[in-house]
Amino acid sequence: MLSVRDLTVRFRLRGGRSVAAVSDASFDLAPRECLALVGESGCGKSVLASALLGLLPANAEARGTARLAGAAGTASPDAPARPALDLLAADERTLARTVRGRLVGLVPQSPAAHLTPVRTVRSQLEETVRALTDTPRRERRAAAEAAAERAAFPAGHLDRYPHELSGGLAQRAATALALIGDAPLLLADEPTTGLDRELVDRTADELRRHTDTGKAVLLITHDLAAARRVADRVAVMYAGRIVETTPAARFFDGPGPRHPYARGLLDALPEREFTPIPGLPPELSNLPEGCAFAPRCPRVSAACAVRPEPRSQVACHHPHGEPGDPDRA
Template sequence: MRGGRHVAAVTDASFDLRPGECLVLVGESGCGKSVLASALLGLLPGNAETTGQAFVDGLDLLAADERTLARTVRGRRIGLVPQSPSAHLTPVRTVRAQLEETVRELTGTRRPGLRAAAETAAERAAFPADHLDRYPHQLSGGLAQRAATALALVGDAPLLLADEPTTGLDRDLVDRTVDELRRHADADGRALLMITHDLAAAERIADRVAVMYAGRIVELADATAFFGTPGPRHPYARGLLDALPERAFTPIPGMPPELGDLPAGCAFAARCTDATSACEAVPAVTDGVACHHPRQREAADA
């Protein structure tokens, strides 16, 4: 609900996530990526409504009650690197205290091994040991991000949701963070769903790429084909890559629509150079693409 009316923040978001796989979800701000992650963990506001199904190990997350989500899902089946880490860290406890508590709750570790386990978790996320006894307000944005990542990695959950896990990090730390997340996904058949605006990080880590626009996944593709040849098939996905400085450096014209005021038909049509009268109808998803005129890069440039 927004302003007394219903807003469909996410629709037709259908995908699977395989053991050992990293699926990266990309798209402009406000398209519904974080809403999708929050829905999976039951972290949406109380006035939000969800429909559909989302299964992890046979449990339908969207039908599960708060007790089940709190005791058996969050941190144990699904770890979360939140988008705003400072808002998720306890302000009156040091990073070390929060790590030790999380280690104890999720792994059962007790003293004397608790301190070492917390320091190992911090090291995995490149969080400096000499900052462990600081409080969240004493951390920079990048350090808060690394603290949140360390907390998410503690339980070695089968599924990790990482919402903008590289925000505030320099390039070397971005690479180190995504490499650690990749190792998490590779170990024992775990999986990773990463939300990011950083397409370089996405290319480094992804097995598959999901592109979201106006609350809908409009393309789901193999990462090698998406970033290489033949490239993405949806015009919005092509536009995202063309906007990169190392590529065409051509921004997508216009602005995305408000989720509460979506146009009839294809939501991208007003910004799309390929649009025709067919785009007055909502495109069905066919072979992983929701577009009336999907095409590869070679065809577009021929």
């Protein structure tokens, strides 16, 4: 469905300087698959999603490739497949008219910024139904209400304006809007923010149903419980780089992740060791020469002065599970 190679996003700063928020990110996403992209705040997860949809600010530039496989037209499953499209090379007209909402849906991290403040939730849902589907006019109201139900948005709040919604309700409204186009690829950027655990589980289950119909989901989240419920694979991001990609079963229930940072994320959970990772993530404008995690890593050695290249889907000089490792499972 999606093949990303060497995606790098740099922001130009005053004085001619620039800083890389995402560096050389590569991953694949297949139909019927959910890939969870996890990591601490500020590691570059949301910047990556914005790059895929052409939503970066004017002072940003992206390079690499992000090829979206050809997909049948949204109006009919029998429509001919489109050719593969490089999202990073597409112009704004193509992104606005062909990609956003139709081929790639977005659940935004900040839903309030994506909801029109002067229109009710119902009217925005119905307008999205009209724009993205061939639903007859007399059926649009029902289609909008069905989308709201899928996102667990209460019917009694459909005629409210965005400023009358709590953060959790705004998040569910944004999720409902993203689901309407039934896009082959869904980018869900922190879709469970502000939700209680019951609604988190319901949102995760809806994302799972989305993949079960043959579509793909890129779930960007810091909520590992939600990721465990829905993900097929987990990609761990640190300081702008993907440091490990592994099956979710291994990450959560099997031998565990191999990168020390990924292992630290799990150990910080309350139901596990509840041990926080020491220190703070580095400033992206002041990264160390070698491994960015080295100052916080219990396995650091002189070898870590050189940046590790990914080997077997993990970028670490001393990953867990190597021969001779006392923690090897």
